[in-house]
Amino acid sequence: MNLIIAWIIFGTLVGSVGTYLLYDERKRNAEQGALLGAAVGAVGNLVLLVPLWVYTFMRGEGEGDQPVIGRDPIQPRHFIRVALYAFLILMMIVYLLPVYTVLMTSLKPRAEADDLDTVWNLPSEIEWDDLEIGSFSIRMPVGYATALEEFGPQLKNSLLLTVTATILSALMGSLNGYVLAKWKIPGANVLFPLMLFGMFIPYQSILIPLFQFLNDVNLGGTLYGLIMAHVVYGLPITTLIFRNYYAEVPTEMLEAGAIDGAGFFGIYRRIVFPLSLPGFVVVIIWQFTQIWNEFLFAVTISNEDSKPITVGLAELSGGEAVNWTLPMAGAILAALPTLLVYIVLGRYFIRGLLAGSVKG
Amino acid sequence: MASVTYRNVTKRWGDVTAVRNLSIEIPDGEFLVFVGPSGCGKSTSLRMLAGLEEITEGEILIGDRVVNNVAPKDRDIAMVFQSYALYPHMTVYDNMAFGLRLRRTPKQVIDERVREVAASLGIEQLLDRRPRQLSGGQRQRVAVGRAIVREPAVFLLDEPLSNLDAKLRVEARAFISKLHQRLGTTFIYVTHDQTEAMTMGQRIAVLRAGELMQIDSPSNLYDHPSNVFVAGFIGSPAMNFFDNVDLFEEGGKMWVDTGYFRLEVPEARYDLYRPHMGKQLTFGIRPEAISHPNYQPADIRPSLIEANVDVVELMGNEKIVYLEESGKTFLARFDPRADITVGQRTGAVFNMASMHLFDQETEQALQ
Numbered sequence: 085m086n087l088i089i090a091w092i093i094f095g096t097l098v099g100s101v102g103t104y105l106l107y108d109e110r111k112r113n114a115e116q117g118a119l120l121g122a123a124v125g126a127v128g129n130l131v132l133l134v135p136l137w138v139y140t141f142m143r144g145e146g147e148g149d150q151p152v153i154g155r156d157p158i159q160p161r162h163f164i165r166v167a168l169y170a171f172l173i174l175m176m177i178v179y180l181l182p183v184y185t186v187l188m189t190s191l192k193p194r195a196e197a198d199d200l201d202t203v204w205n206l207p208s209e210i211e212w213d214d215l216e217i218g219s220f221s222i223r224m225p226v227g228y229a230t231a232l233e234e235f236g237p238q239l240k241n242s243l244l245l246t247v248t249a250t251i252l253s254a255l256m257g258s259l260n261g262y263v264l265a266k267w268k269i270p271g272a273n274v275l276f277p278l279m280l281f282g283m284f285i286p287y288q289s290i291l292i293p294l295f296q297f298l299n300d301v302n303l304g305g306t307l308y309g310l311i312m313a314h315v316v317y318g319l320p321i322t323t324l325i326f327r328n329y330y331a332e333v334p335t336e337m338l339e340a341g342a343i344d345g346a347g348f349f350g351i352y353r354r355i356v357f358p359l360s361l362p363g364f365v366v367v368i369i370w371q372f373t374q375i376w377n378e379f380l381f382a383v384t385i386s387n388e389d390s391k392p393i394t395v396g397l398a399e400l401s402g403g404e405a406v407n408w409t410l411p412m413a414g415a416i417l418a419a420l421p422t423l424l425v426y427i428v429l430g431r432y433f434i435r436g437l438l439a440g441s442v443k444g
Numbered sequence: 445m446a447s448v449t450y451r452n453v454t455k456r457w458g459d460v461t462a463v464r465n466l467s468i469e470i471p472d473g474e475f476l477v478f479v480g481p482s483g484c485g486k487s488t489s490l491r492m493l494a495g496l497e498e499i500t501e502g503e504i505l506i507g508d509r510v511v512n513n514v515a516p517k518d519r520d521i522a523m524v525f526q527s528y529a530l531y532p533h534m535t536v537y538d539n540m541a542f543g544l545r546l547r548r549t550p551k552q553v554i555d556e557r558v559r560e561v562a563a564s565l566g567i568e569q570l571l572d573r574r575p576r577q578l579s580g581g582q583r584q585r586v587a588v589g590r591a592i593v594r595e596p597a598v599f600l601l602d603e604p605l606s607n608l609d610a611k612l613r614v615e616a617r618a619f620i621s622k623l624h625q626r627l628g629t630t631f632i633y634v635t636h637d638q639t640e641a642m643t644m645g646q647r648i649a650v651l652r653a654g655e656l657m658q659i660d661s662p663s664n665l666y667d668h669p670s671n672v673f674v675a676g677f678i679g680s681p682a683m684n685f686f687d688n689v690d691l692f693e694e695g696g697k698m699w700v701d702t703g704y705f706r707l708e709v710p711e712a713r714y715d716l717y718r719p720h721m722g723k724q725l726t727f728g729i730r731p732e733a734i735s736h737p738n739y740q741p742a743d744i745r746p747s748l749i750e751a752n753v754d755v756v757e758l759m760g761n762e763k764i765v766y767l768e769e770s771g772k773t774f775l776a777r778f779d780p781r782a783d784i785t786v787g788q789r790t791g792a793v794f795n796m797a798s799m800h801l802f803d804q805e806t807e808q809a810l811q
Contacts, residue, residue, distance in 0.1 A: 345546035
C-alpha cells in the first residue's frame with residue numbers, strides 16, 4: 085500500500101515535470117490547449133506506468149512464495165526498476181519526437197507544414213492524390229504522391245545500387261571468409277590484416293583517387309561505378325564477418341565433404357553456403373543499411389541520372405522556398421527499406437552476431 | 445578392395461616430427477588398429493592415408509597405386525570421423541546419398557543402396573530426420589552408413605566411438621566388428637583406447653611419439669610385447685614393472701631378485717636369459733599372473749612371496765589388490781573369494797611362466 089502511494093507521488097512528479105516543460109515551451113503562444121495537454125500528459129504518465137509497476141510488483145510477489153523472513157513490502161529494487169522504466173520510456177519519447185514530426189509534417193497540407201507553431205499538432209486534414217503508375221493509380225497523401233513522382237528514379241537507383249552491391253559484397257565476402265577460415269594459403273596471415281585495414285581507411289581520403297580511377301575506366305558518374313566502389317569498400321567487413329562465422333564450422337565436416345567427392349567450390353556450394361544463412365543475414369543488414377544511407381560516395385560519383393535518394397533528398401534543401409511536405413515524405417520513403425530489412429531480418433541479426441558465443 | 449602400404453612415411457610440421465619413418469603393409473581385408481596415447485601420430489597417419497594431410501617423406505600406396513598426390517575423393521576411401529561430421533542441413537538420406545550424387549550415380553541406384561545400407565544398420569526409420577534430431581548412437585550409425593554406402597576400397601575410422609557412453613561403446617564395438625566381417629573390406633581404425641584395439645583389431649600397430657613400437661596380433665602383443673612401452677600400454681590394469689632387478693644362478697636354478705623378493709625363473713628361459721646376466725634389467729609381470737595361494741591356477745610356474753595388502757577393489761568377478769612391500773606397490777588380480785583384508789599380510793603366487801624381462805637401457809624385451 086505504501087508503495088502505491090509512493091508510486092502515485094513519483095508518477096505525478098515525473099508527469100508534472102514533463103508537462104511543465106512542455107507547457108513552458110508552448111506558453112509563448114498562449115494556446116489554451118496547453119494546460120489541458122499538461123493534465124493529459126500527467127494522467128497519461130500514470131496510466132502508462134502503473135501497469136509497469138504492477139507487473140514488477142507481481143513478479144516480486146511470485147518470488148515471495150518462498151518464505152523470506154523479515155521481508156519488507158517496500159523493496160528499494162522495485163522503486164529503482166520503475167524509475168528505470170520511466171526514464172527509458174521518457175528517453176524513447178524524446179528519441180521518437182523527430183520521427184513523429186517528420187511523419188506529421190509529411191501528411192500536412194503545404195500551408196500548415198510551413199507553420200512552425202503547429203509543428204507538434206496532428207494534421208488538420210489530409211489531402212489525397214492519385215499516383216499514376218502505368219495503367220493503374222494508387223490513392224495516397226499528396227506529399228507522398230509528389231515525393232514518389234519526384235524521387236521515383238532516385239529510389240530506383242538506390243534500390244538497384246543497394247541490392248546489387250549488397251549481394252555482390254556478401255557473396256564475395258563469403259568466399260573470402262571461406263578461403264581464409266578453412267584453407268591454408270601462404271601469406272594469409274599478412275593478407276587478412278591488410279584487408280581488415282581497409283575498414284579503417286576514411287572515405288574522404290580515397291575520394292579523389294577513386295573519382296579519378298572511375299573516370300579513367302569510364303565508370304565515372306555511372307551506377308556501376310558506385311556499385312563497384314561500395315562492393316570494394318564493403319569487402320573488409322563482409323570478409324571479417326564471414327571468416328569469423330566460418331571459423332565455427334567444424335573442419336571435419338568439410339573434410340568429410342572432400343572425401344565424399346566435393347572439390348573446393350563443391351564444398352563451398354553444397355556444405356558451407358547452405359550453412360551460411362545467419363552470416364548472410366548479418367552481412368546483408370549491415371551492407372544494406374550502410375549503402376542505402378551512404379551519401380559521400382554517392383554525391384561524388386553519381387550524376388543527374390544515377391544519383392540515389394540520399395543525394396536527391398539533400399538537393400532539396402536550399403534553393404527556392406521549401407515545401408516541407410515533400411522532403412519529409414521523401415525522408416519517410418527513404419527510411420522505409422532499411423526499416424523493413426530490420427523488421428524482417430532483425431531477429432536473425434542478433435542471433436547471427438551472437439552465433440558461436442553461446443555454443444561452439 | 446585394396447591393400448594399403450606405408451613406405452617410410454614421415455610427417456613433419458616445421459620442427460616437430462609427428463610420424464617418423466613409418467612402414468606398414470596392410471593386406472586386403474585386414475582390420476588394422478592404430479593405437480597409442482594422444483600425440484603419438486596415429487591420427488596423422490590415418491589422415492595422410494585419407495589425403496587430408498600432406499606426406500612429408502615416403503609413399504603411401506592403396507592397392508598398387510601411389511596416392512601421395514591423389515585427391516581424397518579419388519582415393520576410393522571413406523572415413524568416419526570422431527565428431528561424425530554429418531552435414532547438419534541435410535537429412536540422413538541426403539547425408540548418405542551425398543557422395544554418390546557427387547559421383548553422378550543414377551538416382552535409382554542411389555536410392556536402392558541408401559535404403560539397403562540403412563536397413564542393414566537399422567536406421568531406415570531415421571532417413572527423413574536431420575542430424576540434430578538424432579541421438580549419439582544414431583548419429584554414429586549414420587556416419588558409418590554414409591561411409592559404407594559408397595562401397596569404398598578402404599574404410600577409415602578415426603576414434604568413432606569416443607563420443608559414445610560406455611554402454612553404447614560396447615555395443616558399437618561388436619557392431620563394427622560384425623560390419624567388417626560382412627563387408628570384408630580393409631578397415632583402418634584409430635583409437636587411444638587399448639580395449640577397443642584389443643577387441644576389434646586383427647593386427648594392432650602401437651605408436652609412440654610418431655614411431656611404430658610394435659605391430660602384431662592382439663594376443664602376441666599381449667603375451668610377447670617387444671618393449672616396455674607396449675607391455676605397459678596394452679592390458680588393464682597395466683603390467684607391474686620392477687627396475688634394476690638382479691638376475692643370477694644359484695644352486696642350479698636361475699633367480700630374479702627384485703630387491704623386495706626373489707623369484708624363480710622357469711628352466712625354459714635359462715638359455716635365453718643367460719647372456720644378459722649382469723645387464724641392467726627390468727622385470728615385468730601382469731597383475732593376472734599374481735594370484736592368492738588358495739586360488740592359484742593349476743598349470744602355472746608358482747613362485748610364492750609375501751606382501752602387505754594396501755587396497756582391495758572388489759570387481760565382482762575378481763579382486764584387484766594393491767600389494768605393498770618395502771614401499772614398492774604392485775597390482776594383483778585375486779579370485780573374488782580370496783579372504784584378505786587391508787593392512788593384513790598375505791601370500792601371493794607369481795606365475796613365472798608369464799614373466800617378462802626387458803633391457804633397461806634399450807627398453808627392448810629379451811626374447
